[in-house]
Amino acid sequence: MTPTYNRRSFLKTSSLAGGGLLLGFNLFNACTSPTNPNAVTTIPKKELFPEDWSDINAFVKIATDGSVTIMSPNPEIGQGVKTSMPMIVAEELDVDWVNVRVEQAALNTDWYERQVAGGSQSIRQGWESLRKAGATARQMLIETAAKQWEVTASECTTENGTVYHKASNKSIGYGELAAIASTMEAPTEVVLKDPKDFKIIGHSHPNIDNPAIVTGKPLFGIDIQREGMLYAMAVRPPFGKKLKSVDDMAAKAIEGVKEVITFGDKVAVVGNSTWNVKKGRDALVIEWEIAEALESSESQDAAMLELLKKPTKEPKRKDGNPDKAFKEAAQVVEAIYECPFLPHNTLEPMNYFAHVREDGVELLGPNQVPNWARGDVAKMLEIEESKITVQMTRMGGGFGRRLYPDFVKEAAEISKLAKAPIKLQWTREDDMQGGMYRPACKYLFRAALDENGNMIGYHIRGAGINMDNTVRENNFPAASVPHYLAETHNLKSNVTTAAWRAPVANFLASAEQSFIDEVALAAKKDPVAFRLELFDNALNTPVGEVGYDVARFKKTVELAAEKSNWNNKAENVYLGMSAYYSHNSYVAEVAEVVMIDGSPKLQKVYCATDCGIVVNPTGAENQVEGGIIDGIGHAMYGKLTIKDGEAQQNNFHNYRLIRMGEAPKVEMFFVDNGESPTGLGEPTLPPAAGALANAVFQATGKRMTKQPFSDFKVLG
Amino acid sequence: MANFTLQVNGEQHQVTVSADTPLLWVLRDTIGLVGTKYGCGIAQCGACTVHIDGNPVRSCSMPVSSLKGKTITTIEGLSNNGDHPLQLAWQEADVPQCGYCQAGQIMSAAALLKENPNPSDEDIDIAMRGNICRCGTYNRIRKAIHLAVKG
Numbered sequence: 081m082t083p084t085y086n087r088r089s090f091l092k093t094s095s096l097a098g099g100g101l102l103l104g105f106n107l108f109n110a111c112t113s114p115t116n117p118n119a120v121t122t123i124p125k126k127e128l129f130p131e132d133w134s135d136i137n138a139f140v141k142i143a144t145d146g147s148v149t150i151m152s153p154n155p156e157i158g159q160g161v162k163t164s165m166p167m168i169v170a171e172e173l174d175v176d177w178v179n180v181r182v183e184q185a186a187l188n189t190d191w192y193e194r195q196v197a198g199g200s201q202s203i204r205q206g207w208e209s210l211r212k213a214g215a216t217a218r219q220m221l222i223e224t225a226a227k228q229w230e231v232t233a234s235e236c237t238t239e240n241g242t243v244y245h246k247a248s249n250k251s252i253g254y255g256e257l258a259a260i261a262s263t264m265e266a267p268t269e270v271v272l273k274d275p276k277d278f279k280i281i282g283h284s285h286p287n288i289d290n291p292a293i294v295t296g297k298p299l300f301g302i303d304i305q306r307e308g309m310l311y312a313m314a315v316r317p318p319f320g321k322k323l324k325s326v327d328d329m330a331a332k333a334i335e336g337v338k339e340v341i342t343f344g345d346k347v348a349v350v351g352n353s354t355w356n357v358k359k360g361r362d363a364l365v366i367e368w369e370i371a372e373a374l375e376s377s378e379s380q381d382a383a384m385l386e387l388l389k390k391p392t393k394e395p396k397r398k399d400g401n402p403d404k405a406f407k408e409a410a411q412v413v414e415a416i417y418e419c420p421f422l423p424h425n426t427l428e429p430m431n432y433f434a435h436v437r438e439d440g441v442e443l444l445g446p447n448q449v450p451n452w453a454r455g456d457v458a459k460m461l462e463i464e465e466s467k468i469t470v471q472m473t474r475m476g477g478g479f480g481r482r483l484y485p486d487f488v489k490e491a492a493e494i495s496k497l498a499k500a501p502i503k504l505q506w507t508r509e510d511d512m513q514g515g516m517y518r519p520a521c522k523y524l525f526r527a528a529l530d531e532n533g534n535m536i537g538y539h540i541r542g543a544g545i546n547m548d549n550t551v552r553e554n555n556f557p558a559a560s561v562p563h564y565l566a567e568t569h570n571l572k573s574n575v576t577t578a579a580w581r582a583p584v585a586n587f588l589a590s591a592e593q594s595f596i597d598e599v600a601l602a603a604k605k606d607p608v609a610f611r612l613e614l615f616d617n618a619l620n621t622p623v624g625e626v627g628y629d630v631a632r633f634k635k636t637v638e639l640a641a642e643k644s645n646w647n648n649k650a651e652n653v654y655l656g657m658s659a660y661y662s663h664n665s666y667v668a669e670v671a672e673v674v675m676i677d678g679s680p681k682l683q684k685v686y687c688a689t690d691c692g693i694v695v696n697p698t699g700a701e702n703q704v705e706g707g708i709i710d711g712i713g714h715a716m717y718g719k720l721t722i723k724d725g726e727a728q729q730n731n732f733h734n735y736r737l738i739r740m741g742e743a744p745k746v747e748m749f750f751v752d753n754g755e756s757p758t759g760l761g762e763p764t765l766p767p768a769a770g771a772l773a774n775a776v777f778q779a780t781g782k783r784m785t786k787q788p789f790s791d792f793k794v795l796g
Numbered sequence: 797m798a799n800f801t802l803q804v805n806g807e808q809h810q811v812t813v814s815a816d817t818p819l820l821w822v823l824r825d826t827i828g829l830v831g832t833k834y835g836c837g838i839a840q841c842g843a844c845t846v847h848i849d850g851n852p853v854r855s856c857s858m859p860v861s862s863l864k865g866k867t868i869t870t871i872e873g874l875s876n877n878g879d880h881p882l883q884l885a886w887q888e889a890d891v892p893q894c895g896y897c898q899a900g901q902i903m904s905a906a907a908l909l910k911e912n913p914n915p916s917d918e919d920i921d922i923a924m925r926g927n928i929c930r931c932g933t934y935n936r937i938r939k940a941i942h943l944a945v946k947g
């Protein structure tokens with residue numbers, strides 16, 4: 081029996097035939113360009129490269145000198161998991177963080193669970209298993225020492241990478257134990273630390289890749305260079321069109337262009353540099369033909385407004401008798417909220433390296449769900465998944481776009497046809513015009529108030545492009561109101577749509593929270609007091625299923641109100657509250673607006689977050705701030721429109737992203753409640769735009785119901 | 797294709813590329829200095845910022861043929877050991893999220909500090925306006941620039 085198998089048994093015992101993980105993949109240094117022999121990928125925190133590494137389990141390797149390598153299983157898109165996930169392992173392993181190096185693990189479904197960057201779930205779902213990985217390794221090291229000293233393991237303690245037996249005054253470093261420990265059976269049960277003893281979790285540790293980032297080391301997919309690698313760029317059909325003919329004469333005449341490849345309705349140019357294949361690609365003369373309807377935003381907008389007039393057959397949720405409530409209401413408030421398509425615009429445009437050989441396939445690059453990519457490529461090439469290796473680079477942003485393996489499949493197909501390792505590069509224009517947008521959508525909101533200003537009925541009806549469900553029917557204010565109706569319409573389109581940071585919530589939250597302020601105004605109630613009243617209803621007399629923890633949500637709103645001096649605000653500032661629960665975290669934000677030369681200016685956002693235990697405060701704060709600035713930026717400026725099947729914006733000269741001077745200051749606060757940690761990559765984005773809209777209303781009396789807000793003239 | 801001699805980070809590089817190739821792609825594909833990033837290709841995002849004779853320039857929009865006799869500095873050559881005050885401040889303020897924009901941000905900031913060794917918030921906002929951070933790290937960037945000034 082090979083002990084290797086058993087010592088990883090706490091993960092999965094089924095099959096571990098794959099191997100290879102612990103060979104220490106280095107994504108770049110095996111593959112530098114001939115002119116750049118010195119490129120290296122990661123700078124370890126300590127410049128040492130010990131020879132003798134022992135792998136304790138799939139997450140932990142320890143060298144004879146006591147240095148520790150922790151494998152980071154999940155894709156890093158800027159959400160910080162390459163730092164925070166290994167921190168959790170290191171905490172339970174009980175080592176000093178300065179002695180830890182982090183390596184990105186390749187895809188290995190036998191060893192790791194859920195190697196996905198999506199839904200803000202890495203920390204939440206990895207919490208238990210990462211802690212166990214560290215604790216199991218620690219236990220094996222303790223048992224090794226105890227055996228050597230002939231004492232019982234329970235008498236031993238650990239601290240900073242050393243095992244102690246205090247009674248006999250003995251101590252030994254992990255490095256001296258690792259080789260033997262790595263041959264041991266893994267314990268099936270381990271004791272986890274009491275959170276009050278955490279030394280790494282809850283303390284700030286900077287992004288593990290900072291040294292490499294600030295010195296420009298190769299880290300990203302776009303940085304990949306291999307011996308013999310060719311570059312590729314492709315043309316893709318507009319929505320509703322297909323390929324009719326290609327004239328590649330001019331393209332092939334471009335210096336450096338090696339080949340023009342037609343695959344499906346796409347055409348790729350392969351050659352010796354990014355620039356040359358771009359020139360070749362631009363020289364292609366392509367005729368498209370119409371295959372389906374050529375759609376436009378204008379007609380889609382009209383169709384969605386029509387849908388908002390129609391009830392659906394099956395509501396997503398219905399409590400009480402909404403019809404009756406609205407008929408008998410003393411007052412009905414009604415509004416429509418609208419948003420456009422948004423491209424993800426990761427700053428690193430899509431790219432991918434693929435090498436399809438006779439005997440197997442190598443995939444390497446930025447992808448949020450490597451497992452899907454492998455499955456799709458296996459199907460497309462009709463080969464077994466086991467013949468495909470997948471490695472992940474650091475990603476220049478994800479925001480949901482890299483959940484989809486379309487560009488991975490393109491790279492694999494081009495590599496197969498070109499019979500060469502290739503790096504596929506999308507230009508910004510390809511990226512912005514290539515679809516997979518945050519769907520445009522619209523909502524009709526109605527609220528019924530009784531004569532005392534109590535909300536007795538609430539109705540939401542959404543219509544969105546390719547959206548199975550535009551509503552979050554069990555989320556707030558459901559359960560707080562006796563008569564409730566949520567309906568959703570789907571407008572099918574050949575314009576491709578995708579998950580975009582905080583799907584659905586990214587606009588729904590802002591619309592709903594703006595509308596709640598409209599209702600509060602009609603009820604003559606303070607916006608915060610009105611929300612608290614609704615929470616109390618949900619706490620004391622909940623109606624139907626409650627899809628959120630009312631007490632935690634309420635506390636978050638109270639904290640944001642307190643920190644922003646809601647009840648005690650300065651004369652010349654205007655505040656707007658907005659709160660939303662998504663991805664298992666509760667977030668309340670207050671936007672602070674001042675009037676400058678007659679125009680409202682957003683100067684600050686106060687943010688209260690309940691995401692349970694904060695694993696890495698500096699990383700968490702970065703996510704909170706980034707999510708808010710992203711939410712504000714896209715609500716202010718983001719707008720992509722389609723005309724006759726083509727996106728009308730294609731680069732940053734006609735598609736505006738928020739810039740430095742426009743970003744608000746952010747003051748943030750975390751609810752300290754010791755709950756298990758939940759995600760932070762998305763939840764602070766959804767409420768941001770609603771907070772801004774509500775504050776602008778306070779300042780100007782104008783209600784911005786349609787994004788982008790920059791189309792409203794109230795803003796300077 | 798034509799031959800060009802480029803002076804990059806204190807070293808001479810002979811390259812053979814088409815004359816219209818932007819410096820960005822010569823640096824990345826030919827010389828193998830990939831720290832300078834591509835984000836838009838039209839001088840709108842700043843990810844490709846390098847210094848030419850000390851001035852910040854968008855290398856995506858600078859054809860290689862225009863660089864005769866000029867001195868080019870990229871993020872890899874900003875300091876010898878990654879210890880330029882901005883590189884240190886960036887780590888101290890833990891600026892990066894995805895990190896993709898940051899080389900361009902640092903190069904723009906380095907050019908600003910050469911011109912204006914003690915910039916105000918407003919000076920910073922103006923100088924850094926050409927650099928997009930899609931992840932929204934702007935406030936930390938501003939903080940890191942101030943930190944670098946304090947040393």
Ligand code: FES
Pocket residue numbers: 833834835836837838839840841842843844845854855856857
């Ligand atoms: S790539 Fe040069 S400015 Fe965007």
Ligand code: FES
Pocket residue numbers: 158427476477892893894895896897898928929930931932933
């Ligand atoms: S850190 Fe991601 S673009 Fe700036």
